[in-house]
Amino acid sequence: MSVDDVRAAAERLAGKVVRTPVLRSPALDALAGAELWLKAECLQRVGAFKARGALHAVGRLSPAARDRGVITYSSGNHAQAVALAAREFGVPATIAMPTDAPAVKVAGVRALGAEIVFAGTTSEERRAAALAVQARTGGAIVEPFDDPDVIAGQGTATLELVEEVAAHGSKLDAIVAPVGGGGLIAGACLVAEAADIAVYGAEPGTCNALARSLAAGERVGVPPGPTLADGLKPVRVGAHNFEIARRVVRGSFEVDDEALGRALVAVLLHAKVLVEPSGAAAVAATLSGALRGRRVGILLSGGNVEPDRVAALLTRHAGSV
Known part of the structure; x- marks a missing residue:
């Protein structure tokens, strides 16, 4: 697969999906020590990429x-x-x-x-x-992630992100994507590979199938541990997804529930959009300072979260972001 598959998918999807906004937040930049470009897939149809x-x-x-x-x-x-x-x-x-x-x-x-x-x-x-x-x-x-047509479709989010940044006369140094089964990051890799942009994953430390697989040089299964990020719990990265990711991904950051909760609240308060814990994973990785000084594309993958959870996380983290 290549970026051409993603471009073909974008043509087929024209008028069927939302071209979601790319958001900027000086406050989040300051927290991360980086220039963040937030692709708001939480505003996509069904609230997710x-x-x-x-x-x-x-x-x-x-x-x-x-x-x-x-x-x-x-x-x-x-x-x-x-x-x-x-x-x-x-x-x-x-x-x-x-x-x-x-x-x-x-x-x-x-x-x-x-x-x-x-x-x-x-x-x-x-x-x-x-x-x-x-x-x-x-x-x-219809496979959730291990399918070329699904991967190409997911890649259109990153294609739009890169185009939007270019329209502002800039180029990303890196892209960070949440990782469950690997559909979003595989699609991101196809686009980033052609544009010479580094790609990193973000996944719960308790469900770190990509990090373990990259370290082992082959797909490794992991038992899904407890995590706020219910969308990032597949036991194994998809076969198609891993073959793409292993040639492009520079590494996968592991984030815990504290970091996910803090990132969700930071995005809500400073970027004014609601993401689910899974959708906050890439922000959580950058708030650690791991990509300090870089221009980073962030995929806010989804926004489907229960109000009670948001209220609890706001109570816990609003004073720290």
Whole structure:
């Protein structure tokens, strides 16, 4: 895959996704010691970048395949994205979700008309449930991240980010992307590789599949540990994703719940947008000072978070950011 796949996806997605704004915040720059350009995918359809990959992948299916229905497995944002794509194309959707999925994401999937099957708490359990539905219905599984069409769709967020920065007469030194299964960072790599921009991941220290895989030189599975970032808990980075990431990614920063909470509150107070803990991961990495002095593109990957959690995090961190 290359940036040409991302450019083709951008043409197909024209008018179907939001060209989300790129935000600047002097206060966040000061906290990070870096010049941050924030790509606000929290303002994307369904509140997350996942709309890009799902709409692109479902749109690439044949009409006959779509008519048998689409199926996926997801902790939330990809679930909502596939439900949206199914509604757009007028086909049924069945989503396998974890039993501990955030209520706001479950409600979002149901509001879009998809059927939900609850299955365990790991991506492997959800995938098994999705395969069982496929065996029964013959529907097409839209993979959450390990699929070229999904990766190309997700890459359009970074393509827009790089274009926006260039329109201001600047060029990024680095891009930081949250990492779960690797769809967003793989798409970012395709764009950044062509533009000679460094790429870094950001993932919970308790679910650091990319960091461990890069260190080992091969994909490594990890048991998903506890984390605020419910969207960053796959047990293994996708095969397609890792092959792209291993040639481009310079490293993956590990962030804990304290850093995620503080970053969420900092973005809310200073950039005036609401992100979910997963969506705050890249900001959390930069607030550590890891990229001090650089011009950094930040992917705010999603904004689907329960109000009670936001209130609790505001109470804890508002005085420190």
